[in-house]
Amino acid sequence: MPSPLLRLTHLKSSKLSDQAMESILDQIKRGILRPGDRLPSLRELVSQLGVSQTAVREALRGLVGLGVIDLQAGRGAFVQSVSSEILLRPESLFFLLQRETLLHAIEVRKALEVETIALAAERATSEDLTELERILRRMERDAKSNETAFRHGPYFHLAIAKATHNPLFISMVNSFVSLLKQGAVLGEFVPEAREHEHRLHAELYESIVKRDASEARRRMREHLQVSKENVLKGFAALSCVGHVDSQEPSVKS
16 A cells, blocks of 8 residues: 555656655654665666656655655765654654645646636636635635644635636646645645635635725635745644755745
8 A cells, every 4th residue: 555645646647656665754753764874876766766767866856855865966865863753753754745846736736827817817617606605605614613724725716716707717727636635635734724724715715705806816815825924834834753954945936
């Protein structure tokens, strides 16, 4: 049975590199590779792990980013001293590996969802508004309970796309749902995010009800900026399990 890391991985293009990364981490966890040890050559890793050179290179880049290995020019890759917690909590590792992907997704969402909500404000039917309100009620209920307050957010954004009545907008936003779920889970590491989750989505809903496309665009921009800040705060919290630099990578706003 695949580990939690691989079960959580929805990005097909990164599956083999994730598999290679997990194999190397497993060797470190079992003491086969120890701090200071030099990793096998690229060719040897390809043969050993049964994946392509590209997957191995991506895995090594990911491990460098996590502070698990150190690449030294002309010498090779060496295992660094790593907190045991990062090896025992693969779900944390998964999110750390997806940091740049999630930030890139928010960048694309700014281009896509700002116009999506403007169209929704112009086109939403009474049935669309009822569905948005239904999801908001669930958000409010969960925010007051011990349930996660973030599980409904991706479906709220999909409901906004459906309110455009444009199948291409629906398809494009739907393609982000799995990434939205990943980003939403990070909110659990940001105390203030839980408390603001319902309010921020309620403001989006209100702009649609008012049929104010201009306000809807502004609210969505603000919402996505807050989402980006929460993702970065979540990664900063997760970085405590290892030697990960929590500074934002070079992704433009």
